[in-house]
Amino acid sequence: MTISTKQVWTDEEFMALSNDEHRYELVNGELIDMGNSGMEHGYVACILSAVLTTFVQQNKLGAVCDSSTAFTLKSGNRRSPDVSFVARERLKGLKRPPRGFFQGSPDLVVEILSPNNTIEEIHEKIVEYFQNETRLVWVIHPDEKYVLVYHTSEPDCFLRSDDLLEGEAVVPGFAMPIADLFAEWDF
Secondary structure, three states: OEEEEOOOHHHHHHHHHHHOOOOOOEOOOOEEOOOOOOOHHHHHHHHHHHHHHHHHHOOOOOEEOOOOOOOOOOOOEEOOEEEEEEEHHHHHOOOOOOOOOEEEEOOOEEEOOOOOOOOHHHHHHHHHHHHHOEEEEEEEEEOOOOOEOOOOOOOOEEEOOOEEEEEEOHHHHHOOEOOOOOOOOOO
């Protein structure tokens, strides 16, 4: 839902919006309320984040961020993927994460589909990420239990529950069974 047409937002103004407990993206000068996504969405994001973060930290590959992290793109848009990874080469010289927004796109973007997402919205994000040097995108569909893998703005690979989700050259050596994202609870 678009809530504002202000054209220029400073980082401070944009960051202050988090005080109202909403999550926003800034797209073409308009503030987009990303809303809440539900427990399944958050749970899938946490499972992937936990496994990916552990692997990335153990191998000192870079940094994994959650959906509260905004990335400032060339257009000035600020996008917040559900899960993201920035390779260590792009973090050289930093002792800690920037307090504000990361300038540029993540190397890996993960978008988890929610009932309120549209195909057009997700496609626009993917196109913009690749225009900003993202190298890999995973789009996870919890209801249908599949993952689409992108190396450009068009999907390259359709993965089902019995496949492995791999980091390829972006997160070298990372692999996890897709079934782990969709496992039914047994407690």
